[in-house]
Amino acid sequence: MTTSSPTTTTIAKAHGRFIRGSVSKVRRVLDQIRGRTYRDALIMLEFMPYRSTGPITKVLRSAVANAEHNLGLDxxxxxxxxxxxxxxxxxxxxxxxxxxxxxxxxxQTCHISIAVAAQTDS
Structure with missing residues (x-):
């Protein structure tokens, strides 16, 4: 019996806590950007007509800065x-x-968590 070890991916995270706005309105935007590339997500957030895109963009930029500075990812x-x-x-x-x-x-307030990982070519 052979067991394959799970592939380890490098993940950088960022959290925005106590953000003013309801959870359902923030989740509506997060569902649209989940799984997309960083560039595509920024473009989508820029043109969405929702108030919650501001704090989400801020947390996303922080996660990417963490990946760039701490992990050396592009x-x-x-x-x-x-x-x-x-x-x-x-x-x-x-x-x-x-x-x-x-x-x-x-x-209402909410806590936003975003994690970014290097894209795998598979």
């Missing part, structure tokens, strides 16, 4: 291996309403 050969968004804490605010009532307003 940015042209990078592909987005993982992209996820998780819920962060909600900031609770209150809105005054009629007859002395107060309605709660939850301002």
């Amino acid at each position: 940015p042209a050969s990078l592909v987005i291996a993982q992209a996820s968004a998780d819920m962060g804490p909600s900031m609770k605010r209150y809105r005054p309403r009629a007859q002395g009532r107060a309605f709660a307003i939850k301002k």
Whole structure:
């Protein structure tokens, strides 16, 4: 019985924490860029009409800078291996309403994680 060792790929990660915006709206954008090359993802993010593309672009550039500086990888050969968004804490605010009532307003935050890896030619 032969066992093959898993191929080790070099992965660089970056995290953006406590980003203002709902998780579902951020995931909508991350689903579009997951698996794409760095260059294609930047072009897509630039022309998407969503507010969450700003923080996502910032985290993506940070992940690529980590790959370039720490691992010596070429940015042209990078592909987005993982992209996820998780819920962060909600900031609770209150809105005054009629007859002395107060309605709660939850301002949601999220944590964005992006990992880039060198593109394999297979």
